[in-house]
Amino acid sequence: MKFVIIGGDAAGMSAASRAKRKNPDVDVLVLEQTHDVSYSACGMPYNISDPQRDMEKLVVRRAEVFIEKNKINLLTGHRVTAIDRAAKKVTGITVQGESFDFDYDKLFIATGASAVFPDLPGFDLPQIMALKSLEDGKRIKSYIKEKNVKKAVIIGMGYIALEMCEAFEKRGVKTSMVKPRPIFLPWLNKDLADVIHEELIDKGIDIHTGYAIKKIEPSGNGVRVDCEGLTLEADMVLVASGVKPCSEMARDAGLDLGISDSIAVDRYLRTSDEDIYAAGDCADTYHVVTDDKCWIPLALIANRAGWAVADNVCGTQTRLQGVAGTSVFKVFSLEVARSGLNCKEAADAGFDPVENSVKTRSRAHGHPGSTPIHINMVADKKTGRLLGTQMVGKEGVAHRINAIAVALHNKMTVEDFSQSDLAYAPPFGPVWDPLLTAANQLVKKI
Amino acid sequence: MKFVIIGGDAAGMSAASRAKRKNPDVDVLVLEQTHDVSYSACGMPYNISDPQRDMEKLVVRRAEVFIEKNKINLLTGHRVTAIDRAAKKVTGITVQGESFDFDYDKLFIATGASAVFPDLPGFDLPQIMALKSLEDGKRIKSYIKEKNVKKAVIIGMGYIALEMCEAFEKRGVKTSMVKPRPIFLPWLNKDLADVIHEELIDKGIDIHTGYAIKKIEPSGNGVRVDCEGLTLEADMVLVASGVKPCSEMARDAGLDLGISDSIAVDRYLRTSDEDIYAAGDCADTYHVVTDDKCWIPLALIANRAGWAVADNVCGTQTRLQGVAGTSVFKVFSLEVARSGLNCKEAADAGFDPVENSVKTRSRAHGHPGSTPIHINMVADKKTGRLLGTQMVGKEGVAHRINAIAVALHNKMTVEDFSQSDLAYAPPFGPVWDPLLTAANQLVKKI
Numbered sequence: 001m002k003f004v005i006i007g008g009d010a011a012g013m014s015a016a017s018r019a020k021r022k023n024p025d026v027d028v029l030v031l032e033q034t035h036d037v038s039y040s041a042c043g044m045p046y047n048i049s050d051p052q053r054d055m056e057k058l059v060v061r062r063a064e065v066f067i068e069k070n071k072i073n074l075l076t077g078h079r080v081t082a083i084d085r086a087a088k089k090v091t092g093i094t095v096q097g098e099s100f101d102f103d104y105d106k107l108f109i110a111t112g113a114s115a116v117f118p119d120l121p122g123f124d125l126p127q128i129m130a131l132k133s134l135e136d137g138k139r140i141k142s143y144i145k146e147k148n149v150k151k152a153v154i155i156g157m158g159y160i161a162l163e164m165c166e167a168f169e170k171r172g173v174k175t176s177m178v179k180p181r182p183i184f185l186p187w188l189n190k191d192l193a194d195v196i197h198e199e200l201i202d203k204g205i206d207i208h209t210g211y212a213i214k215k216i217e218p219s220g221n222g223v224r225v226d227c228e229g230l231t232l233e234a235d236m237v238l239v240a241s242g243v244k245p246c247s248e249m250a251r252d253a254g255l256d257l258g259i260s261d262s263i264a265v266d267r268y269l270r271t272s273d274e275d276i277y278a279a280g281d282c283a284d285t286y287h288v289v290t291d292d293k294c295w296i297p298l299a300l301i302a303n304r305a306g307w308a309v310a311d312n313v314c315g316t317q318t319r320l321q322g323v324a325g326t327s328v329f330k331v332f333s334l335e336v337a338r339s340g341l342n343c344k345e346a347a348d349a350g351f352d353p354v355e356n357s358v359k360t361r362s363r364a365h366g367h368p369g370s371t372p373i374h375i376n377m378v379a380d381k382k383t384g385r386l387l388g389t390q391m392v393g394k395e396g397v398a399h400r401i402n403a404i405a406v407a408l409h410n411k412m413t414v415e416d417f418s419q420s421d422l423a424y425a426p427p428f429g430p431v432w433d434p435l436l437t438a439a440n441q442l443v444k445k446i
Numbered sequence: 447m448k449f450v451i452i453g454g455d456a457a458g459m460s461a462a463s464r465a466k467r468k469n470p471d472v473d474v475l476v477l478e479q480t481h482d483v484s485y486s487a488c489g490m491p492y493n494i495s496d497p498q499r500d501m502e503k504l505v506v507r508r509a510e511v512f513i514e515k516n517k518i519n520l521l522t523g524h525r526v527t528a529i530d531r532a533a534k535k536v537t538g539i540t541v542q543g544e545s546f547d548f549d550y551d552k553l554f555i556a557t558g559a560s561a562v563f564p565d566l567p568g569f570d571l572p573q574i575m576a577l578k579s580l581e582d583g584k585r586i587k588s589y590i591k592e593k594n595v596k597k598a599v600i601i602g603m604g605y606i607a608l609e610m611c612e613a614f615e616k617r618g619v620k621t622s623m624v625k626p627r628p629i630f631l632p633w634l635n636k637d638l639a640d641v642i643h644e645e646l647i648d649k650g651i652d653i654h655t656g657y658a659i660k661k662i663e664p665s666g667n668g669v670r671v672d673c674e675g676l677t678l679e680a681d682m683v684l685v686a687s688g689v690k691p692c693s694e695m696a697r698d699a700g701l702d703l704g705i706s707d708s709i710a711v712d713r714y715l716r717t718s719d720e721d722i723y724a725a726g727d728c729a730d731t732y733h734v735v736t737d738d739k740c741w742i743p744l745a746l747i748a749n750r751a752g753w754a755v756a757d758n759v760c761g762t763q764t765r766l767q768g769v770a771g772t773s774v775f776k777v778f779s780l781e782v783a784r785s786g787l788n789c790k791e792a793a794d795a796g797f798d799p800v801e802n803s804v805k806t807r808s809r810a811h812g813h814p815g816s817t818p819i820h821i822n823m824v825a826d827k828k829t830g831r832l833l834g835t836q837m838v839g840k841e842g843v844a845h846r847i848n849a850i851a852v853a854l855h856n857k858m859t860v861e862d863f864s865q866s867d868l869a870y871a872p873p874f875g876p877v878w879d880p881l882l883t884a885a886n887q888l889v890k891k892i
Contacts, residue, residue, distance in 0.1 A: 010877075040810050040811050040812050040813075040872060040877075042810065042870070042871060042872050042877075043810055043811070043812050043813055043872040046813060046872055046873065047812065050814075053814070057812040058811070058812045059812075060811050060812075288867070298870070299870055299877045300867065300868070300870050300877055300878070300879075300882075301867070303877055303878065304865070320865065321862070321865045322867075323867045324866075324867040325867070326867045326868060326869045327869060327870075327871075328869035328870065328871045328874055329871050330871060330873045330874070335874070337869055339867070339869070364486050364488065364489055365486050365489070365504070365506050366486050366489050366493065366503040366504045366505075366506075367486075367489055367492060368496075368499070396845055398845075398869060398871065398873075398874035398875075399842055399844075399845035399846045399848075399849075399869070399874065399875075400845040400848060401869050402845075402846060402848065402849035402866070402868045402869055402879070402881070403845075403848035403849050403851070403852045405849070405866055405867050405868055405869070406849045406852040406853050406856070406858075406863070406866050407852050407856075408867075409858075409862070409865070409866050409867070410852070410853075410856040410858065412852075412855075412856065416767070416855070417852070419750070419766065419767045419855070420770075420848070420851055420852050420855050421734070421746065421747070421768075421769040421770040421771070421772045421785070421851050421854075421855070422746070422772060422848045422851055423772045423773060423774035423783055423785070423844060423845070423847050423848055423851065424488070424744070424745055424746050424773075424774070425488060425773075425774045425775050425776060425844065426486060426488050426489040426492055427492065427776045427844075428774055428776070428781070428844035428845065429844075429845075431456075431486075431488075431745045431746055431749055432746070432749065433746075433848070435848070436746075
């Protein structure tokens with residue numbers, strides 16, 4: 001069987017390796033447009049922050065290893081441009097400009113996502129960059145060093161924007177953030193967002209919300225970012241306004257698209273063509289809280305779905321339960337985590353949401369070094385179900401959120417969750433874990 | 447209504463405060479034999495480790511505050527010695543030697559647990575101490591300072607023994623641990639126990655397992671601990687051989703006892719007398735994995751059960767789901783956590799257990815500062831159910847165990863757990879969370 005995979009990143013390489021492990025007779029071909037496969041994309045901001053660390057440290061496994069050790073036919077520098085479903089064939093072009101085509105029995109689209117670039121004047125200047133591929137990361141890192149960057153502007157205020165904020169600060173780069181919409185972190189409860197805002201201000205970051213960007217113009221060796229009512233000078237600009245699924249080729253081939261133009265797949269990762277699978281940042285998924293489709297491009301989903309595609313192609317039926325929307329990031333001294341829905345998302349999904357925020361402590365009474373933990377918890381008033389939780393604090397946030405993720409997978413009520421036997425020892429939390437205090441308080445509002 | 451509570455620690459004071467909040471007309475009387483109520487007992491080893499920190503910092507709320515602010519009739523120095531169920535009366539004696547008696551409509555026994563002292567010669571010497579009450583803690587701390595303790599022997603190797611090991615080391619006290627049984631930490635998987643053993647040896651602790659203790663004798667200003675084939679000299683000895691429930695008075699009153707002679711209670715915390723409740727370290731509870739009775743004396747259970755008793759006395763029916771046996775402690779640079787059953791406990795409970803150990807990393811590939819995380823996970827081969835998990839590592843252990851606790855409350859299979867959408871960011875873990883790696887590996891054995 002010919003199993004062709006478009007894209008050699010998390011989902012694609014997970015599927016390729018697993019398919020070969022499950023059935024060495026499957027003829028696995030991976031077509032990757034860049035030269036990098038299997039690297040820790042999420043680690044790039046942290047790597048950029050440290051001039052001593054080699055960017056190559058992020059590479060988990062090189063293409064040659066997959067080819068020689070895993071016996072995977074992996075072709076880098078091969079960009080697929082079209083899928084011919086009738087002929088069961090993909091066509092494309094190499095970086096050297098040569099065209100190619102390959103037949104498939106089963107096809108897996110794992111094309112990922114790309115950075116959203118505003119269609120405005122000046123965004124094609126060489127000082128304007130996004131952080132998506134390893135090449136992007138290398139380019140940004142060498143640009144900071146070679147051009148001796150002293151001032152940067154970040155457009156956008158998502159995870160990558162916030163992580164890069166810290167990376168720039170660690171490199172001694174004075175950073176301004178700007179975005180057109182008025183609210184700093186609209187997906188986060190305001191009490192919690194304010195804690196992050198204060199931390200950024202403390203670290204000398206300038207935050208400009210509600211400024212529509214008009215254009216970028218050259219200015220000396222740098223650029224001038226021209227907004228409505230604001231002008232920012234910078235040596236370089238990072239565009240971190242979000243990502244979009246790379247689904248054009250799937251759409252052109254007539255496959256159904258889903259949420260946010262991602263490729264629509266079922267719980268077995270099948271597209272609307274039974275011989276074509278899609279997964280990772282280019283495809284949609286199910287949400288365990290709503291049981292509806294969602295598009296949440298994160299690394300774990302891509303890896304897990306890649307494995308499931310391999311299983312299904314090799315004949316084992318693997319069905320994915322979906323995602324809880326769990327995420328975590330670090331910004332300066334703060335850990336920020338969420339799982340499930342915020343209050344607005346819950347209302348949009350048809351729930352009758354009620355929320356509550358608490359401020360508790362990271363360690364027991366009388367234990368030194370305790371810091372605040374801020375929690376916002378959301379429940380459905382009708383059923384008492386836990387719908388989501390957000391947390392911000394200096395410690396004890398990143399892994400604590402996992403208890404919420406598991407609770408959401410089990411559709412627990414807040415009252416049942418409040419009876420969970422969570423761990424207690426003075427260095428790690430109060431006797432009533434912060435999540436239990438949040439649940440105990442929220443129960444009173446249901 | 448006269449609501450009398452015997453014992454003013456976690457369970458007793460939680461019940462007293464909650465009863466007054468729910469119904470200010472309830473006549474709440476707390477009888478406490480010591481002078482300390484509401485302090486962080488678990489914080490004592492950490493406090494002892496730091497000569498600069500006042501032991502009083504562990505007091506959460508003083509008796510006077512409960513009396514004046516919460517309008518609770520709290521009598522300290524009042525030791526109850528007998529319960530007359532027919533007359534619905536308790537009798538006792540004060541520290542001043544005066545006898546007392548009080549009528550009750552509802553009685554709550556929250557007498558806690560006491561340290562197990564071997565019945566051997568020399569254990570009554572002044573150098574021999576246990577760490578249970580705040581007075582014990584103060585005595586140990588002042589003894590270390592005043593007697594300039596340089597060498598200590600700890601009898602036992604449980605949580606308190608290990609925490610006190612670290613406290614002694616921080617105070618510059620050379621410490622030996624000894625116990626009669628042959629296995630260092632028998633409840634922990636050997637691979638994980640070995641990690642802790644190595645850490646203790648690295649920190650200069652002498653560990654002697656399998657030495658039956660014969661007697662303790664005075665030796666200069668200190669003592670000599672005389673074991674079969676081993677003699678240990680020390681300035682002081684800490685007896686940390688476990689605790690036993692303070693249930694004698696309940697037994698004498700004819701109440702049913704349960705596991706390990708703890709007071710038998712139902713899910714509403716009722717004893718075999720419908721007007722008498724018991725909870726906390728003196729009572730048994732249900733285990734969410736086995737649905738059978740167990741006796742696990744830990745602080746969260748005591749606090750939660752105290753609230754439930756108050757609810758039930760005040761007319762709201764609150765039923766406890768039980769405990770997952772979750773615990774965590776810190777020993778030097780290691781975090782040690784568990785939830786659920788180990789392989790032997792699972793077999794004893796009638797499951798068909800299968801276990802697997804993995805060693806993963808605390809941070810993502812290429813992220814600096816990563817350290818090993820060791821996990822042992824147990825499942826039932828027949829049903830695929832997750833039964834328990836143990837973890838040891840330098841970071842990312844203490845709060846991660848909570849995801850397991852929630853999974854156990856929901857009686858999840860390992861396969862379902864392996865689909866959990868756990869959080870990922872490079873500073874906090876690999877893309878496949880260590881718990882997911884453990885689950886993915888264990889699934890293959892089921």
